[in-house]
Amino acid sequence: MRLRVPVFFLLLLGAILGCSPPHAPYSPKAKQGILDLRDWDLKTSPLVSLDGEWEFFNGLEIPAKTSSKTYIHVPGSWNQFPLPNGEHGGEGTGTYRLTVLLGNPIKDLALQMGDISTAYKIYLNGKLLADNGVVGGTKDSMTPSYKHPIILLDAESKELNFVIEVSNFYHITGGIRKSIFLGPILDIFESKKQEISLGWVVFGATFLMGLYHLILFFMRRVDKSAIWFAFFCIDLSIRGFFTGSVFIYEITQDKYWVYIHKLDLLSFVLALPLFSLFLRSLFPEDFHKHFNTAFVSVGAFFALIVLLTPATEYMWYIQIFQAIVGLIIVFFLVLMIYCIFKKREGAVLFAVGAVFLFLATLNDILNQALIIKTRYIANWGLLSFLFSQTIMLSFRFSNAFVRLEELQRSLEQKVLDRTSQLEEAKHVAEEANSMKDTFISLVTHDLRSPITTIMGILQLIENDYEQLDDMSIKEWLKRAENTSSQSLEMIATLLDLNRLKSGSFPMDNSLIYVFPEVEGVLAKLWAQANSKKLDIRNSIPNDIRMNVDRALFSEIFVNLLSNAIKFCREGDSIEIDFSSKPNAMEFTVKDSGIGIPKEMIPGLFSTEIRSTRLGTNKESGTGLGLPLVYSIISAYHGRISVESQEQKGSKFTFSIPQPLLDLPRLNPA
Structure with a gap:
């Protein structure tokens, strides 16, 4: 069974x-050296064989006068072809001729040659088309070849006269041994x-x-x-x-x-x-x-x-x-x-x-x-x-190993279970260790510079206290305060990045209206935008809602918009847009500022490559805003991309997957 x-x-x-391919529906045979293809339909039968009765002449030339025409069947050998002194035999030479009648001249025709033992020249309307091997009257003067070339026809005529000169001194059978096919070039190829x-x-x-x-x-x-x-x-x-x-x-x-x-x-x-x-x-x-x-x-x-x-x-x-x-x-x-x-x-x-x-x-x-x-x-x-x-072989191997598999199945399952537990524990430990090392590296690297700056300011005040007036001291203390504030902001961002990567950041998802959230972010950044007289347009519809963490969602726009403001010139514009995708919400933040250098774009969202530079008014940054945006969007399994041209502006596009909501839409007051 x-x-x-x-x-x-x-x-x-x-x-x-095992079966041979079926014969073509259109396969006329040549009769007495003429193949009538005047009813040939290229659409239904693009290829047609030149099989049938060809004129045949012993030797490599067609006699000027012949008493009677002789014919040979193609494909086939010339071995038993009758000659005045016997049969032709396998070795020797011969010339084939066939006239093909067409209803109308056809452009771009080609021949697919088959086995011809063992060298030949082919002529069309008296012009040499191609040769295969070297045709000669003796074994020493010829070179055999078994190639099956495609030969392009350069004549457009209602009548195609083919002549093929064949020589064979290397095979026991000679002549056109396999079919030759005629058809359009593309079909032949x-x-x-x-x-x-x-x-x-x-x-x-x-x-x-x-x-x-x-x-x-x-x-x-x-x-x-x-x-x-x-x-x-x-x-x-x-x-x-x-x-x-x-x-x-x-x-x-x-x-x-x-x-x-x-x-x-x-x-x-x-x-x-x-x-x-x-x-x-x-x-x-x-x-x-x-x-x-x-x-x-x-x-x-x-x-x-x-x-x-x-x-x-x-x-x-x-x-x-x-x-x-x-x-x-x-x-x-x-x-x-x-x-x-x-x-x-x-x-x-x-x-x-x-x-x-x-x-x-x-x-x-x-x-x-x-x-x-x-x-x-x-x-x-x-x-x-x-x-x-x-x-x-599969049955043999199955019968040989079936009993061994039954004996080992229980032990293997235990080993697999234990291995899985160890692998999972190892993965958790390696991930935690990697995040710890990354966090320590970032904190160490990014706090060294601001702490050094603050220490330098304090040492300056301490050493030159007697020479400094109150205004100078207040100015230096203000610088130290700004540096400390930036460091605290950087530490908070690093902590958020670390928590997002480790999955320990609590996400308080709720259904919110997007437009007022973005407007709230713009209100916080109004002073920065107003100082540059920027034109900011929020094109998000009023009734769009999303199920996200309100604080994290606002953080995305805070960083994208503050970056856009930072690199805009006076009088530039910023546009916030929205489009609905299948099972996702897509947002764009586009500005007409100074753009981003091409070499900086690959490292924009990486914490290892700090992509930071001064804004148009010499504003500084931590270089961690975009990595934080990337981590937030990644936590929601979303995507973010950037397009930018220097001196023409930048465009950030991000999407966050959302389930289809069947709740009624309300206009927020």
Whole structure:
């Protein structure tokens, strides 16, 4: 019962991933060298393949006169194409020609090229469009290439005449082996991007799974299945770069084609011994070591052939290898059925994933041999296989650790509870110690200067008492009083900051009307504002109410407005505004004063960076007002921000969250 859901999931996944994409609804075929696309609708079918009958000529030139035209099917190889003295064969040269008829000239068309063995030049209306590799009449004069470029068409015409010259002396099959697609540039690029993206997704999933099992092996070396499965995954993930979007061929120079193609085939050949070793490590009782030795030897033998022989030779042997792999696949399937019959742990899940992997691999073999015309899907089969192995491993680990977890559960819970208590106590102690250190540091730093000033004044009076008159003494004592008053104000602010940060400040929240509270603050600051003849406008509506601590709320405006007054010039203006946000009240205090230097803005709300300077009338400050405002707003989980331009003014915006109030609004008297 436990396996039904995973098996159903794997079947569905395999059905989605393993199937080839459906044919396009519009797919006309070329007939006798002409492809009629006059009823082509770009909106419903942006891409169309140039499949069908192309004119074909042996050699790299089109004869001026021909007794009769000969045609070849594209995609396909030219190997069995009849010639006067026999068949063409894989090696040689050939020229393809196709005429495409369009209803109207279409701008910005492009071609997405596929596999063409193994070098070509393409012409449009007699003009060379592009070449891939170096076309030559002999092996020494040509350079092979497997790139799948996008070729832009620079002609706008109702009739497109394509000529493709192909030479091949490096592969057993020659010619246009895969479809060529025609379509608008953007659609061609989008199709290419999707193909590349899918390739990277498959590579990432398979490679990371292989890396995971490799790490798993080094952590627990008793089970060797992990390392063989890791190498198998990594091998097939790398192989994905040689098929589909042919990424490796795209990024390497054509002169290295011989070596890249060997790596391509090696990644395919080595998959057999790696999978055999993995299967042997999983089911040692059922998979006899002699079979494993035979399969590993077969893989090693054909790997040596690929390494030691040229492409035209080892490709013939690869066909034999593909046939052997087909038989081995049948053997593996029979072995899986036997393991299921013996009720080996994980055999069902392994078999389900293996079926999709084998079918996908078989598809790639038949596709490579041009027996079928589909896309390469071995990596998708690998993904299905990986899912099955992941589920199988999860069951194994679950069965292995379930009893251990039951024995440790009680002890672990006690340890967790005790650890949680200790962590909480430690956090409280560290927070209290941090706040204490910060408070002591601030008090020590900020009281040193005013106390030194007061002591200097008192020493001056003491030393020069006989020479000072009463007015001078009163002036010095007034300075000492002002300094002491500022120090007391600073200490009160520091205490409030410390209490707010520690959460010990009692908040007496109540429903208040905002407008009269702000007016009360303006009344306290009237003398300062009047001395500069400032124009202050309170635009807060009369009926706005908030649930806050009255004193703390007033403290916010006291500091913001006193700062605005301090840095305003004579005749400047200050505006207080309000806006209602979802579940919050937002206020702004905007002035037209001298603004704030850009370098000071980041430290405005920090107690560690004291942002203080003299006002326009040489007013001084403690530099703690804005940090106090920030702490009050933070205590209510609100936000504050500042915008400023020098000589143009500043704008402070803050918001305090508020629940929706359904109480009737009253106009305050």
